[in-house]
Amino acid sequence: MPIAVIDFETTGSSPGQGARATEIAAVLVDDGRIVGQYQSLIHTGVWVPPFIEQLTGISNAMLADAPPAAQVMREVLAFTAGCPLVAHNAAFDRAFWRAEALLACEGDATATSAVDASFACTVRLSRRLFPQAPNHRLGTLAAWHRLPDAGRAHRALADATVTAHLLLRLQQALAERLGHAGPGAIDHALLCQVQTWPVAAVDKALARHIQSCRTSAG
Incomplete structure (x- = not known):
């Protein structure tokens, strides 16, 4: 199952x-690689x-x-x-995802079922898996990990691609620490679990997870 990485550009900090x-992008990641993308400006x-x-x-x-917001959200x-x-600083993107999707899908019970989807957050995951990073802003992490340049920061597709x-990189690091074959073995459910672990207790939590997997396999 692909994971969709979401990024919004907006007129302010909160739909509330x-x-x-003003813009949205979605980049699909599957089995350790990027497999698709969507981007559009949004007229509201x-x-x-x-x-x-x-x-x-x-x-x-x-x-x-630009195309109207309802059209764009239905497309995405x-x-x-x-x-x-997944998003970087997911609380921000999740708030706009929910607000814009509700407006676009008003009265459509089937479409609104996607509104409250859970997000994994690369900020929270980075704090747990790379505590030694200078900070966990996207630009800093991109430079620190030497990630591919995707274009101008604060544009949705560039930020979603980064x-x-x-x-x-996070999936690969977690796979290595858990002894898995590669990033494709790290699913969204595990990412959501890892991001809830106390930062100071990640090593212990990883050890417990490994032991639990061995017990289940045995």
Whole structure:
């Protein structure tokens, strides 16, 4: 089952404060490699503040001709259908995923079933698997791990692609520590489990997980 790495660019920090999405990207990761991508600007009619325009390079003029939010969200929901989700600083992206999907799928019970999908967070995973990193901002981790350059930061597809490469690095590191064959052996459920472990007790939690797997296999 592919994992979908999600990234939003937005007009502000929270949909609860009236912010809306300006761009979304989804990058599919499966069996240790990137296998697909989706990207679109999003027209909501909400004004983009100058500092956001400077940060992202996404202007009000660019969004004037972008497809409407409902269309984009229905497309990305179809593209990621059945896929578990990952994001960097997932609480942010999950909030916009839920808000935009609910608006796009209002009245469609089948579509809204994807709204509350669980997210694995590469920030939380990095803190547990790479505590020695200088910090866990995406740009810092990209440089520290020497991840492939995906283009301008704070654009959805570039950030989602970098996050996908970071996810592969995290899966590989976890596979090595657990004695698995490769990153493809590390599924979304395990990632969600690992991100809940206390940072100071990761080694003990890994040892318990290995022992549990051996007991189940035996």
